[in-house]
Amino acid sequence: xxxxxxxxxxxxxxxxxxxxxxxxxxxxxxxxxxxxxxxxxxxxxxxxxxxxxxxxxxxxxxxxxxxxxxxxxxxxxxxxxxxxxxxxxxxxxxxxxxxxxxxxxxxxxxxxxxxxxxxxxxxxxxxxxxxxxxxxxxxxxxxxxxxxxxxxxxxxxxxxxxxxxxxxxxxxxxxxxxxxxxxxxxxxxxxxxxxxxxxxxxxxxxxxxxxxx
Amino acid sequence: xxxxxxxxxxxxxxxxxxxxxxxxxxxxxxxxxxxxxxxxxxxxxxxxxxxxxxxxxxxxxxxxxxxxxxxxxxxxxxxxxxxxxxxxxxxxxxxxxxxxxxxxxxxxxxxxxxxxxxxxxxxxxxxxxxxxxxxxxxxxxxxxxxxxxxxxxxxxxxxxxxxxxxxxxxxxxxxxxxxxxxxxxxxxxxxxxxxxxxxxxxxxxxxxxxxxxxxxxxxxxxxxxxxxxxxxxxxxxxxxxxxxxxxxxxxxxxxxxxxx
Numbered sequence: 027x028x029x030x031x032x033x034x035x036x037x038x039x040x041x042x043x044x045x046x047x048x049x050x051x052x053x054x055x056x057x058x059x060x061x062x063x064x065x066x067x068x069x070x071x072x073x074x075x076x077x078x079x080x081x082x083x084x085x086x087x088x089x090x091x092x093x094x095x096x097x098x099x100x101x102x103x104x105x106x107x108x109x110x111x112x113x114x115x116x117x118x119x120x121x122x123x124x125x126x127x128x129x130x131x132x133x134x135x136x137x138x139x140x141x142x143x144x145x146x147x148x149x150x151x152x153x154x155x156x157x158x159x160x161x162x163x164x165x166x167x168x169x170x171x172x173x174x175x176x177x178x179x180x181x182x183x184x185x186x187x188x189x190x191x192x193x194x195x196x197x198x199x200x201x202x203x204x205x206x207x208x209x210x211x212x213x214x215x216x217x218x219x220x221x222x223x224x225x226x227x228x229x230x231x232x233x234x235x236x237x238x239x
Numbered sequence: 240x241x242x243x244x245x246x247x248x249x250x251x252x253x254x255x256x257x258x259x260x261x262x263x264x265x266x267x268x269x270x271x272x273x274x275x276x277x278x279x280x281x282x283x284x285x286x287x288x289x290x291x292x293x294x295x296x297x298x299x300x301x302x303x304x305x306x307x308x309x310x311x312x313x314x315x316x317x318x319x320x321x322x323x324x325x326x327x328x329x330x331x332x333x334x335x336x337x338x339x340x341x342x343x344x345x346x347x348x349x350x351x352x353x354x355x356x357x358x359x360x361x362x363x364x365x366x367x368x369x370x371x372x373x374x375x376x377x378x379x380x381x382x383x384x385x386x387x388x389x390x391x392x393x394x395x396x397x398x399x400x401x402x403x404x405x406x407x408x409x410x411x412x413x414x415x416x417x418x419x420x421x422x423x424x425x426x427x428x429x430x431x432x433x434x435x436x437x438x439x440x441x442x443x444x445x446x447x448x449x450x451x452x453x454x455x456x457x458x459x460x461x462x463x464x465x466x467x468x469x470x471x472x473x474x475x476x477x478x479x480x481x482x483x484x485x486x487x488x489x490x491x492x493x494x495x496x497x498x499x
Contacts, residue, residue: 033491036450037420037460038484107460111418114352114459120253120266121345123319125326125415127465133417135462197463200477203485 037110038201040103045198047100052195052220054093055187059227065235069164101143108136131193131221138190145183168239177232188225195220245277248340252287254299255347260355260363266345269299276336280323281306281313283335300359306331308472311407314414315360316347321411321470329409329472349414352457353421364410366456367424371408373452374445375428377438390436403431405473412467412475418459423467425453426479429486443490450487 033039064075079086124133131138153166171177195217204213250271257264271287278286281303288298304312313330317323323333338344348356353366404427412423429446432438438445461480468477 029491033488036487037422037454037458038450038487039491041460041462041484042488107462111420111459111462114419114457115350116352117350119316119319119347119350120255121316121319121347125320125466125469127467127469128417132462132464193463200463200481201461201484203481203488 040107041201043099043103044107045201047096047103048194049198050096051100052191052198055191055224056220059224062228062231065164065167065231072164097146101139104136104139129193131189131191132197134189135193138186141183141186142190145186149183167235171232171235172239174236177236180232181229184225184229187228188221191224192218192221245275245336247273247275248335248338248342250274250283250338250341251343253343253345254359256299256359257348257356259358264356264359266347271344274335276334276338278335279306279331280317280333280335281331300357300361302361303331308332309407311409314349314409314411316349316414318345321349321415322409322472326469327472327474329407329411332472349410351410351413351419351459353419354410354413362410364408366458367408367410367421369456370421370425370449370452371428374441374448375432377432377441379437392435396434400431400434403427403434403475403479406431406471406475407473409472411470411472413458415466415470416459416461417464417466418462420461420467421453421456421458422461422480422483423471423475423477425449426477426481426483427475429483430479433482433486442486446483446486446490450483 034043061075061079064071152170171180196211196214197217199213200211252269252271253266254269255264256267269287269291271283274283274286281301284299284301291298301315302312304310306313308329308331311329314322315330317330317333322328322330323337325333325337346360348354348360349362349364351362354362354364357363406424406427408424410424413419413421416423429442429449432445433442463477463480465477468475
């Protein structure tokens with residue numbers, strides 16, 4: 027095996043793959059949120075944003091394929107790491123307590139990751155396919171978030187995503203070797219701020235739409 | 240009578256007993272009676288073992304050596320915490336005054352695929368030795384000792400190296416890691432040598448060979464949970480893991496095909 031594959035297959039290499047793909051999604055979340063914020067500007071602004079996004083044409087197609095690729099790599103590597111980590115302790119402890127290092131976010135990465143996967147599939151099946159039917163774009167949102175169970179489901183999904191980001195963002199920097207101050211790192215604070223932005227930024231949109239419509 | 244005066248307490252121990260590496264083990268219950276709160280956890284074991292020997296039973300096997308927290312021989316998971324509930328102590332430094340009369344104390348060996356149980360609480364930690372053999376050394380020419388101050392080293396740098404070098408190799412980081420990863424151990428060993436000019440020369444090769452060996456021994460992957468840092472009796476920081484991550488990739492980018 028050549029040096030590159032050797033590196034990627036090492037424990038640190040797989041973690042780097044997780045870190046780089048994960049940070050890409052953090053960037054994607056920020057841009058996705060910035061776009062979604064046009065909802066607050068009313069139907070005209072939102073439809074203007076959607077039209078401009080669609081007018082990018084091939085660029086959007088490329089971005090979608092890149093995101094899909096990063097997503098698959100992140101999910102498969104994550105599952106592989108989780109499996110290896112499970113295997114590393116064949117006999118579990120009868121009593122297991124946290125010493126205080128773990129957080130709710132860090133201990134639930136695999137579970138929140140799988141929930142996000144399920145959400146993304148659901149989200150794409152509903153909104154992406156709907157967006158190609160040439161219906162008024164904001165109409166899709168209002169129809170959808172007219173149902174309180176959908177508003178609740180979306181808010182919960184965003185809470186899960188925020189939990190994932192709360193550990194993932196900081197963890198990525200630590201893995202990339204930037205965690206100079208360890209558990210008291212500034213990246214940790216930044217990750218928590220980003221997770222709150224994700225939770226409230228995305229989470230408020232369904233509430234806003236259901237209230238307006 | 241002062242509040243700190245010793246008293247006698249009774250405990251119920253649930254200790255992992257296992258006759259050998261490939262024998263099925265299980266938790267067994269023992270009553271530890273009239274334990275002085277001045278005793279260390281290991282001295283409490285000594286008292287219980289004396290009782291077991293008098294009864295003609297097999298005493299509990301556990302690793303120990305210096306009993307002053309510097310050798311790294313002792314260690315067990317006490318009520319779910321590596322080296323017990325106190326931070327910055329090894330098991331031999333854990334005193335019984337941290338327990339209350341009537342407590343139930345569950346004692347288990349370090350659990351990791353890479354650490355095979357020898358007997359009861361004794362685990363084979365030679366996996367850590369194998370990692371050291373893979374690169375935890377520096378190469379120097381024999382001959383006369385070099386001048387003491389020929390290579391200047393900044394105080395902050397030598398402090399960081401010394402902090403990393405305080406690792407006693409007890410294995411608590413592996414035991415407390417939710418993934419049974421040895422990254423804090425390897426991070427500390429790589430850092431202690433890399434930070435100093437004498438060790439920096441071989442740092443690229445060292446990072447690669449030590450990580451490769453670590454991976455081959457069945458340790459888990461680091462997910463930056465931070466449990467190891469809290470449980471480390473020497474308080475070694477996970478910034479050493481970040482340094483290892485940096486060193487490893489710097490090394491990998493330098494290493495060409497066939498060189499390693």
